[in-house]
Amino acid sequence: MEDVARLAGVSSATVSRTLRGLPNVSDETRDRVLQAAASLSYxxxxxxxxxxxxxxxxxxxxxxxxxxxxxxxxxxGAESVLREHGLDLLLYNIGDVAARQRFFGQLPLRRRVDAVLVVAMQFTDPETADLRSLGVPIVAVGHDVPGAGCVRIDDVAAATSAIQHLLGLGHRRIGMISTYADQAMFLPVAHERRRAYLDTLTAAGLPVCDELVMSVPHGLDGGEQAMRRLLTLPDPPTAVFAESDELAFGALSALRRTGRHVSVIGFDDHELSALLDLTTVRQRVFEQGVLAAGMLRRAMTVSDWTPEELLMPTTLVLRASTWPVAVRTASTG
Amino acid sequence: MEDVARLAGVSSATVSRTLRGLPNVSDETRDRVLQAAASLSYxxxxxxxxxxxxxxxxxxxxxxxxxxxxxxxxxxGAESVLREHGLDLLLYNIGDVAARQRFFGQLPLRRRVDAVLVVAMQFTDPETADLRSLGVPIVAVGHDVPGAGCVRIDDVAAATSAIQHLLGLGHRRIGMISTYADQAMFLPVAHERRRAYLDTLTAAGLPVCDELVMSVPHGLDGGEQAMRRLLTLPDPPTAVFAESDELAFGALSALRRTGRHVSVIGFDDHELSALLDLTTVRQRVFEQGVLAAGMLRRAMTVSDWTPEELLMPTTLVLRASTWPVAVRTASTG
DNA sequence: CCCTCGGATGTAAGCGTTTGCAAGGTCGGT
DNA sequence: ACCGACCTTGCAAACGCTTACATCCGAGGG
Incomplete structure (x- = not known):
């Protein structure tokens, strides 16, 4: 910077001001500095x-x-907008208990970031306090964090619409595949979707059968496992709501391999869902990343930012994996 | 740090040395400093x-x-090992021409990183020179970058094994779905896999028909599109090699929707491939990230590091999407 | 008993910017 | 011609560490 200043015949302060686009620099000086900087590729x-x-x-x-x-x-999604504004994105993957403990133990974000984006994670109170202690704005995607901004969908409403779709098709014995609620890695969406399932069935006057609610690890294997278990029940469900498309994929796989027929509805509209003809609840995930990053930017620039809440719409996407209860039951039953 | 030093009754230099685990600090002092730091949560x-x-x-x-x-x-994969060693990971997504130009125009990595990991991207000579000018070690995953370390598979051999599998099943009219070779975003693996396809067919004494080689954008839609086009040929292929599983998924989708039967083999062993019964070439992707990060670490710590090359094995995974040419041809006429 | 040597610690000079403050200049108003 | 307001620019002090170098001290060696 000294070199540039010398070459342009100004002080380093002026170079700094020029390079950051501050106002109080005359056009003439600005040009000279920029040229000097360019010629030194500084x-x-x-x-x-x-x-x-x-x-x-x-x-x-x-x-x-x-x-x-x-x-x-x-x-x-977040990267695309952060990068555009010259902000760096520091990724922390804390999916297992060890990584999580390490993260909160030493809080490596301290003095290192201007803002934090939390994606679909629930924290304990002390953990939330730790995060707050960073003293930077926080935005959460996919769920609420007290005191933080938030971009999400209405999980309960969306899941309810899924169940109602199944009810509308005449299903009365409806199962659910949800992820195992690991006490340490509790995912809030899992809870909300399961709650919607229970409440909606109850509201429809249906009994809630514990054996119809499967808790499995996330992923294809989990979904497959869950569906296999459901199929072995004396009175198996005629339809199943999966917490995520990936679980639904596993369920479909189990059905295909066993030759059984059960309506399946997923959640997310994963890019492969269309391929597998999975009826599902669509949410725009990439866009949520984009919007969250935008909110973060606002939080970082506006001095008196207060947490905003953005609710994204969801859509029920009807495909071939769900059908009226009578049809297949009659033909296979 | 001043505060800690004062509390421990030492100088800030000693605090610095202690906190970084340097040798020349007496045990007694070390304890005192660590305790002071802890009590101030510094x-x-x-x-x-x-x-x-x-x-x-x-x-x-x-x-x-x-x-x-x-x-x-x-x-x-890379994140998991970098994080473990206290290294930050700065992600740059430069998939479109604009982002790429911006990246090489201002080279935001300058003075900002100790090492660079390049994933499956081919650079022009000036771009490579720019990267080199950062003066830090470079490791590439999925392909070679001159002067850089490298973790990859033998794409040609792997793709060849895929084609030979099809040949072994009696297929003689074999199509390929590959990604469009955008001049700006040229992906090296696409080229190698296509080359293997061409060479292997030629070596088997088969003619190479241009109309059997589809170039489409990456993704499900691309794959679907490509397969549909192949199916409209007067003499469609009996088997198709897709450059990636995601393209193969699209192809399977087209087949399902049209009710036609063509053997399909993919590449990667995507987590959903098992579900779709896709025969494919498996490579261990996550692990390549892990190994590349390990290599980077070595490059950063060893003073006289010279680029290493790591070749990962691949496996042909046989599933139900490929079959002998006679079977379906006979049954579907 | 003096000298040397090595380990533990302190001192202070960077590292390369940003920024509060002050200085100098220009300009319009009186 | 003088004053104040405003804009441009320079000065120099942070920012919070690291590290080369100096200092001090006790232990051996002769």
């Missing part, structure tokens, strides 16, 4: 800049399972 | 530390399409 050291200014220009993104489709979409 | 500012030491403890990861399964796996 770029400011982001690190020194951060030390001096106190702003890190970095956003920490915390996800439980970076490799899953949903989280990949969110991260990609 | 952590060093990574930014100041970086400025002073010149090391960024950060790895830049460059991917073309962060949201795709393959890249998600690689990133997750």
């Amino acid at each position: 770029v400011v050291s982001p690190i020194a800049s951060r030390l001096a200014s106190g702003r890190t220009h970095t956003v920490g993104v915390i996800v439980p399972y970076a490799a899953r489709w949903f989280f990949g979409q969110i991260v990609a | 952590v060093v500012s990574p930014i100041a530390s970086r400025l002073a030491s010149g090391r960024t403890h950060t790895v830049g990861v460059i991917v073309p399409y962060a949201a795709r399964w393959f890249f998600g796996q690689i990133v997750a």
Whole structure:
């Protein structure tokens, strides 16, 4: 920077001001500095800049399972807008208990980020307090974190519409495949969707049968396993609501391999759902990442930002994996 | 840090040495410092530390399409080992021409990372030179970058084995679905797999028919489109090799919707391939991310590191999407 | 008993920016 | 011609560490 200043015949302060596009620099000087910087192919050291200014220009993104489709979409969406504004994205994948403990034990985000994006994770109170202690704005995607901004869908309403779709088709014995509620890695959406399932059945005057609610690890294997277990019941369900499309895929697989017929509805509208003709609840995941990043940007720039809440719409996408209860029952029964 | 030093009754230099685990500190002093730091819940500012030491403890990861399964796996794999060693992962998604130009125009990695991980991207010579000019070690996953370390599979051999599997089943008219070779976003694996296809057919004494080689955008839609076009040929193929499982999924979809029967073999062993009974070439993607990150670590710590090359094995996974040419041809006439 | 050597600690000079403050200049108004 | 307001620019002090170098001290060796 000294070199550029010398070449342009100004002080380093002026170079700094010019390069950051601050107003109080005359056009003439500006040109001279820019030219000098270009000829030396100089770029400011982001690190020194951060030390001096106190702003890190970095956003920490915390996800439980970076490799899953949903989280990949969110991260990609957020990355696209953060990058566009010159912000760095620091990814923390804390899906297992060890990583999580390490994360909250040493809180590596301290003094390192200007904002935090939390994706579909529920924290304990002390953990939330730790996060707050960072003193930076927080935005959550997929669920609420007290005191933080939030971009999400109405999980309860969306799941309810799924169940009502099945009820509308005449199903009365409806199962659910949900993820195992690991006490340490509790995922809030799992809880809400299961609650919607229970409440909607109850509201419809149907009994709630515990044996119809499967708790399995997330993923294809989990879904397959769950459906196989449901099929062995003395009175198996005629329809099943899966907490996510990936679980639904597994369920479909089990059905195909066993030759049985059960309506299946998923949740997410994963890119492969159309291929598998899975009826599902669509949410726009990538876009939620985009919007969350936008909110973060606002939180970082506006001085008196207060947490916003953005509710994204969902749609029921009807495909061939659900059908009226009578049809197949009659033909196979 | 001053505060800690005062509380422990030592100088800030000693605090610094203690906190970084340097040797020349007496046990007694060490304890005192650690205790003081703990009681003040003090952590060093990574930014100041970086400025002073010149090391960024950060790895830049460059991917073309962060949201795709393959890249998600690689990133997750790399993240897991980098995080474990306290290194940050800076993600750059430069899948479109604009992002790419911006990236190489301002080279935001300059002065910002200690190493770079490039995932399955081919660069022009000037771009490679730009990357080199960062002066940090580079490791590539999925392909070679001159002068860089490399973790990959033998794409040609793997693709050849796929074609030979089809040949062994008696197929003589074999199509290929590959991605459109956008001049700006050229993906090296696409080229290699296509080459293997052509060479293997030629070596088997078969003619190469241009109309059997489809070039489409990556993804399900691309695959579906390609298969539909292949099916409209006067003499359609009896088997098709898809450059990736996602393309193969699209192809399967087209087949299902049209009720036609064509053997399909994919590449990757995507997690959904088992579900769709797709015969494919398996590579361990997550693990490649892990290994690449390990190599980066070595490159950053060993002073005289020279690029290593790691070749990962692949396996042909036989499932129900490929069958001997005679069977279905006879039954469907 | 003096000298040397090595380990533990302190001192202070960076690292490369940003930014509050002050200085100098220009300009319109009186 | 003088004053104040405003804009441009420079000065220099942070920012919070790391590290080369100096210092101090006790232990051996001669």
